[in-house]
Amino acid sequence: MFFSGVLYRFMNTSTAESATPTEEVKLSPEDGAKLKEQIQKISKECEELRAKVNEVTDKYKRALAETENTRQRMSKQIDDAKIFAIQKFSKDMIDVADILETAVDAVPKDALIGANSHLKNMYDGLKMTQNTLVQVFTRHGLVRIAPKEGDKFNPNLHEAIFQAPAPGKEPESILLVNKVGYSLHERIVRAAKVGVVKGS
Numbered sequence: 001m002f003f004s005g006v007l008y009r010f011m012n013t014s015t016a017e018s019a020t021p022t023e024e025v026k027l028s029p030e031d032g033a034k035l036k037e038q039i040q041k042i043s044k045e046c047e048e049l050r051a052k053v054n055e056v057t058d059k060y061k062r063a064l065a066e067t068e069n070t071r072q073r074m075s076k077q078i079d080d081a082k083i084f085a086i087q088k089f090s091k092d093m094i095d096v097a098d099i100l101e102t103a104v105d106a107v108p109k110d111a112l113i114g115a116n117s118h119l120k121n122m123y124d125g126l127k128m129t130q131n132t133l134v135q136v137f138t139r140h141g142l143v144r145i146a147p148k149e150g151d152k153f154n155p156n157l158h159e160a161i162f163q164a165p166a167p168g169k170e171p172e173s174i175l176l177v178n179k180v181g182y183s184l185h186e187r188i189v190r191a192a193k194v195g196v197v198k199g200s
Contacts, residue, residue: 083141083184083185084184084185084187086140086184087184087187087189090137090140090142090182090184090189091189091190093133093137093142094142094182094189094190096133097130097133097134097137098179100126100129100130100133101130101180103126104123104126104127104130107119107123107126137182141184141185142182142183142184142189143182143183143184144180144181144182145157145158145180145181145182145183145188145191145192146177146180146181146192147174147177147192147194148174148177149174149175149176149177150169150170150173150174151173151174152172152173152174153172153173153174153194153196156188157181157183157188157191157192158174158181158191158192158193158194159181159191159192159193159194160194160195160196161178161193161194161195162195162196163195163196163197163198164195164196164197164198165197165198166197166198169197170197171197171198171199172196172197172199173196173197174194174195174196174197175194175195175196175197176194176195177192177193177194177195178193178194178195179192179193180192181193
């Protein structure tokens, strides 16, 4: 260890003693002009390269953003396709629900009171089937649009099948509900068909 330390100091001392001071280099005016020209040329090339790098970086960022936007659009289209794949089937089932509702409403309420147990049982079965169908609709995002008489007419939810004057009623309010509507995940499948009070 002692020998290594001595050797290290000796080598450093020898190197320091053998080093010569840097000599100042003098250039002729012609060489100075050429050197300046080369420096300007290199600086210009650096600026051009920097501009190209910025351009490529900008294009890369734009490409990334466009790719992400495309991915999000495709993802949304896939999600929508999954959600609204049953739309045509829903429209067909709405017709079944209409028929079922007509059958339930066709039974006179006073006929259910008395000894007619068969009619009462059939009515109860229809009513249970109707309630179950509504629950199935709701579970799959198919929701009834059931306005009431006197509600404000909403063209986004309701379809006016006629207009009629009605003294004492507010204009543009619902006078009669002909058919309930349905929406599938907030998309209108069928607007509620209503009669509207005609404005004066």
